[in-house]
Every structure is written in structure tokens, then in C-alpha cells.
Amino acid sequence: MWWRRTLPAVVAVVGLSGLGLVTVGLTGGPARPPRPPADAPTRTQPAPDLAPLNRAAPVRVQIPAIDVHAEIVPVGVDAAGVLEVPPLDQPTIAGWYRHGASPGETGNAVLVGHVDSPAGPAVFFDLGLLRAGQQIQVTRADARVTTFTVDGVQAYPKDRFPSGLVYGPADTAGLRLITCGGRFDSTTGNYVDNVVVFATRTA
Template sequence: MATDPTPQPATRAAQSTTRSARTAGRSPWSVPLAVLLVLVGVFATGAGLGRTAGPFDWADVATGSSRRTAEPARAREPASLPVRLAVPAIKVTAPVTPVGQARDGSIDVPPLTEHNQTGWYNRGSVPGDPGRAIIVGHVDTKSGPAVFYRLHDLKPGDRIEVTRSDRSVVTFKVDTVEYFDKANLPADRVYGESGPAELRLITCGGEWVGGHTGYEDNVIAFASLLDTRNP
């Protein structure tokens, strides 16, 4: 892929409070192929998030033939979709829209013009249902900070609320916020449709290196379910 000439965003990159997660990430080859193909390339470069918040940039892991033979992930059809995200500790209140899978195998993302919008990956779990739900957002754009600009400031115990279309509110607590080099992402900790209900908020951080990579790291907030309030 040709080098992306996009200049560095005007805002600072998120500063890491710990770098231990760099060595903790597993090699992509140790992750089942089915998981890799879902997460391959996760964000299309042209969508902007590939430059400023591209969590799973594994486009080089799977071959073209692997992508062609793999069955594409299908959008789930839950009874109640996530529609709003609130993270009081970092003053985030944002709409949530479903994002699916692009033709190149990447996850679709909110447009750069919607810098305060987040995207729920609708091939994965619904927030509050069993498994790990994934919500992505921009860290910044050329015009300034975006919705997950302060994601790295979250602390264990901070609350995250997801309002669903049936007006129920699912509350999670932050367990940890970690940085991962884009070459060593722990897919087995991020993706999964079974087990306890958990949430992953994902954006970019670390140093800006430009080109196809953008920021060198991914910032991931790991959160577990506290309760669900029904209307």
C-alpha cells in the first residue's frame, strides 16, 4: 500500500500511562483464523479511523485467498440496539450507530465529519448480552479532538453507560485501560460472543508515525457489566 501523505493531526496523541501491554499482546498468528478474518484491517484507511484510530490494522496477516474463502460475518439482529454512550469521567455523551464490515474485510466507521459519533460493531455482541461488545470512536481529526480523545484518562472503577433502543440502560465499570502496538493485538481479549457481558471501547494513541499506520498504538478500555436498568 502506498504511503499516506496525510499530515499529523493538530492535536496531541494520547500519552501512555503504562507500556506493559506492548509485550503482553499475543502474536496475530496465535489467534484462530476465524477471529483474524473478522478483525482483519478493522478500519479502512480511507475512512479516517485507519489514520487516527485504527484498532486492528491486520491487513497483512490474512492473504487475499483466505478472505475469499472465509464466510463473511453477518450482522446480528438483536431485540434492542445500543443508541447512546455516556462516559461521565471523560465527559462523553455520544450517539451510537451500528457499523458493519466493509468489502475489504475492515470494520466500517463513523465518518470523519461526525467526530462525536461512536460505532457499535454489529457483527459482535450487543452491550449487555453475553460476550464482548465493541464500540469504536475517533481520537481526533484534522479539526481537533474527537469523541475518544480522553479515553486514555479512564481509571479502574469509572462507569460507562450504554442506552439501548428499548430505553434500558446497561452500566459497565472500567477494569483497565491498556495500550497495544498495532502489530500485537490481543484478539482473544477483545473479540468473543460468549462468556460474561463485557465492553471494549477502542481508539488510537501513542506516537504519531504517519503513513498507513497513523498512531503507533491502540488504546483499549476493558469494562465488565455492573447492572441493567429496565425502563
């Protein structure tokens, strides 16, 4: 998967499309990652009135509901404006888009991760199983642990990725988790969708 960047006005908006994750070497074809139902409920409670945190890089993410306990590394974009992702030979690591907000700052912090690899399911394989109300903890370099509550999970065709909702401005501390998903197109080697988890800081 890859992310392309454009720069409307002042805000850098990173879109998502194109190349799927490598799955060569999986016997019998890749296992299909869970897809969130189209009518998955969303969480509508107002965000708590929490003072925003100062900037600090995230170093670890935990998602108890899907047994994710992963290291986070910073990622940027290459010369072509494509968002970098962790190396495919380290499929258990997540990436933080370092040019955006850090978790706990005002704005949407973005974490990306592979859905699978030649060895099998990767760090964000089960994102589609998350549901509103479940929690995500992010440990930062300043030793603070920020807790986010899932607002909703959606799958989007790659040519209709919601850049504004993911990378656009926000007046609260949000978190976005992104991976590939949906049907695997064996002719192109790509997944046709992206799965996006939307969450808000609650502690």
C-alpha cells in the same frame, strides 16, 4: 485506523492494525492523546450475577470521567473485511460493531471511535485517562441503560492487537472501547498504538 476480520472456527475475530486517523489540518501537529500507564491497575472483582439482556442496538454512550456523551451508530465490515468507523466529518459519534454482541448481552460488545479529526480531538481522545472502577453507561434502543465498570485500560502496538480478548467469546456481558493512540508517526500519518478499554456489566 482500521480493523481486519478473520474467521477462526465459529467466532468472528476482528483484528486491528494499519491506517491511522487523518489529522491533516491540525496546526502545529496533532495533540498526543493520553496513554494509559503500563502499570495501570486492573479491577479483579467478580462480575455480579446479572441475567443477560435480549439483543438491542445501543444508541448512546456516556463516560462521566472523561465527559463523553455520544451518539452511537451501527458499523459493519466492508468487502475487504475492514471494520467500518463513523465518518470522519462526524468525529463526536461512536460506532457499534453490529455483528458482535449488543451491550448487556452475553459476550463482548465493541464500540469504536476516532481519536481525532482535522478539527481536533474526537469522541475517544481521552480513553487513555480511564482507570479501573470508573463507569460507562450505554443506552439501548429498548430504553434500558446498561452500566459497565472499567476493568482496565491498555495500549497495544497495532501489530499486536489482542483480538481474542476484544472479540472472542465471553461468559459475561463485557464492553470494549477502542481507538488509536500512542505516538503519532508523521511519516505515515498513523498512530502506532491502539487503546483498549475493558469493562464488565455491573448494573
